[in-house]
Amino acid sequence: MILSARQITKRFPGVTALENVSFDLDSGEIHALCGENGAGKSTLIKLLSGIHPYGSYEGRLEVNGEEARFRGIADSAAAGVAVIYQELALVEEMTVAENIFLGCEPRRFGLLDTARMHREAAALLKKFQIEIAPATPVSQLGVGQKQLVEIVKALGKQSRILILDEPTAALAEHEARILLNTLRDLRGRGIACIYISHRLDEVFALADRITVLRDGGTVFTCKASGTNKAHVIRNMVGREITELFPRVVRMGAGLKMPALEVKALTVADPRTGRERLSDLTFSVGPGEVVGIGGLMGSGRTELLMHLFGAWGHRMFGSVALAGKPLRAKTPAAVLSKGMALVSEERRRFGLVMEQSIGFNLSLSSLRKMSTLGLLSAAREHERNFAFFRRFRVKAPGLGSRVSKLSGGNQQKVVLAKVLMTDPSVILLDEPTRGIDVGAKTEIYGLINDLTAAGKAVILVSSELPELLGMSDRILMLHEGRISGEFGPGATQEELLAAAMGTPIALPARPLPKYLLPPALYLPTL
């Protein structure tokens, strides 16, 4: 046993985050930690990595059979514990090699030994079969590659215990696969790994053992082979989820005048001048959910950010809201026309982390709560409190800082803020990313409520089951173009093929013949 935590109890003012939790890790084991947000996973990790120092908790922590008394991250790192966080900690401006050796640069006569650094970085990367050149600037890497660099960086420091917090949340399917393979390889080399993920498929594909936490306590620990997804989910939420994707399709949805109509939209990246979105034409009707899928970099986020007036230089095409051309070019103007965006990066684009829940909730709707610019505290509180209740944000009150909330609750605050503006078209970019099953279900319910009220929703997601489960129609993007349009009856394979731009024939939905130019007219079988 390389690590063990016994009878750990951790209290915060007013809350007991962990109560009597025991957890252990063998070398060469991947141990998955499952639980809803707020179940205590993050607290446990912070304890293991020394962020919550020795003395701030009750119970005993052992590494290699000896009691560990971490005073900070430096201590835990010295004991061989490395945490790979969701928010990566790489220096964008430096190269891969420089990042790997950040803080322990090889030196010669007091000067940096760049040659040795690159040599050793290359050796490390090769050892773990990662195909990235050590001299590449990190800013040029994709999220998945950055994650791998981060892992190599940890292993370069002789870490024996890796803790990965939602490592695949930001990865496309194929990137995730590379990461999972790397982890399996590391297991073979005796590295122990604590793996936290809301993607149960991965957990079952990877983990040797699974521990489920709920409300700060351990529900069970058992071999992965001794349980199944339904069982784990049931124990995470403590209730049976009969329907994960309860999409309620409304009859006649999307038949009226489209709420949002996009024609031949072509957009260039303002920085590079390169075309990022090409010739996109689609529409969303009132009460309709249009799902948009695609791999990372396919232009999904760029599309939403452009529609919202926050990104891109439009070269061609038009956007219309409820039949009227939308000429607004800034988020403020677009918002006032009734289109709202929930960004995938909630910490960056969604929340003012240092401020309270109330501050964040009303931020977009202050006009409604003020007379001649003077805020009415009563009106603001009334509206904030109504949304706080309706979204069931788990927090002591409106005055709590959003930085102290779990991911799911932060997401609820962002959603509530956006919906408080009463938009008619809602752009959701990965609304369920990195949040727990319970909160997910609530957000799906919310989408149904919105469409029932006649709102149009665009749902961008990298999880195919979510797209299939929640959308009335699905568009797949590949390199900035629409590579396929599907109904809810499509299969994951079809979607994936379209996302990867594989021109495989899809017999289910041939294009109408009259749309094809004569030269491409193929006889149907």
Added chain:
Amino acid sequence: MSNRFSLRDLSLLFALLAIAAYFTYSVRDAGAGMFYENNPFLSARTLSQLVVEVSITAMLAVGMLLVILPGHIDLAAGSGVGLLGGLATVLINGTGWVTESLAAFHDFIARTFGPEAAGWCPPPPWPDPVAMLFTLVIATLFWGFMGSLIVRGRIQAFIVTLGGMLIFKGLFWNVIGSRTISVTGTTVGKTWAVTAGGETFQIPQDWLHRLTTEYVDARTGLLAAGVIVGLMFIARLRAWSRRKGLGIEGDDFELTFVKWLIAAQMLFIFVLVANQYKGVPLPAVLFAAVAFVVHTLTRHTRFGRHLYAIGGNEEAAIISGIRVQRVTIWAFILMGIIVAITGFMQTAYAGATTTVIGDLMELDAVAACVIGGVSLKGGRGTVMGVFLGALIMATLAKGMSLMGVGPEHKYMIRGTVLVLAVWMDTRLNRRAV
């Protein structure tokens, strides 16, 4: 966004008392006892001067808060104080090239459209209020332009205002011709006759030098304090009952009352002490007005919320539909106005405009903000904190002057206090988390 008088403010208050006690002790007249009348630090005259100096420092610091909240800074404030004070002085005296240009403009209009048409733009010397208003307009233009450069040109505020600092300094010397020009200009003794309700009032035109020589007389001061305390009581009571009605967490009734009582006592003590000399100095009233406006802006308006949001997370602010550019430019325009007012007061307090007016005042303002708990990254800070910070900085400066500390030591001590205060603040904050 708690509106409460925080623990941090309380510790600042204690630090202030300790500093005051130290000066009281160290400048005492040996053998003559430590308290009142005998003590130069506690003399009514010193305290009155201190009030004026605090008002000036705090005024600029409160303006600085407005630009630091959205995450910017204004290094041009000090030069601006000199320039704008100097401009107003030049205009009331009718000297320098600005006067000549304005006179030339007047002649041009008169030649082109006839002498009657040029009546609206007489050549300087102007009455003080006119000169000050003109200066205020110039200030809004300058600061509005700097704000636009920052947000539209995407140049860091540090660079833009550093450039502004140098340019304004040069322009300042240029405008006053590197001379010393008295604020008691040609308008002293002149009045406007205003008839209202059958009576004729004589309204003086020499406002500028009166800014720091006028006092609110004893009775009016007490009356005003009484009215303010009464209004404050009503406001607190209403806020408390509203909180209770809505179930918002906050101070209970006793605490609300005690805080009001303390504030009321402090205000009355202040007025009584000021009355020992000539009454409440006008700069204190001006500062109170500006502080009240800025407090209301930051705490109770949409504009203020937007300032905090931009400083807290600019990208999220943009996505939340805040017109970041417009809000930021407005913050700079308000700063320009406050710089101008501070310029008038500082120049008036010195009695004349000279090349050193305003030197390093921007750093005092930033220091007051930082000591007062304002985050230089933006998004955090209150008017109350800034006021306490300014109080500490100004008290230190005054006390050291009285002790006869040389300027070389003054600089070192003020720098040390600044760094020490911030160091303690970060330590205390870390422990609180």
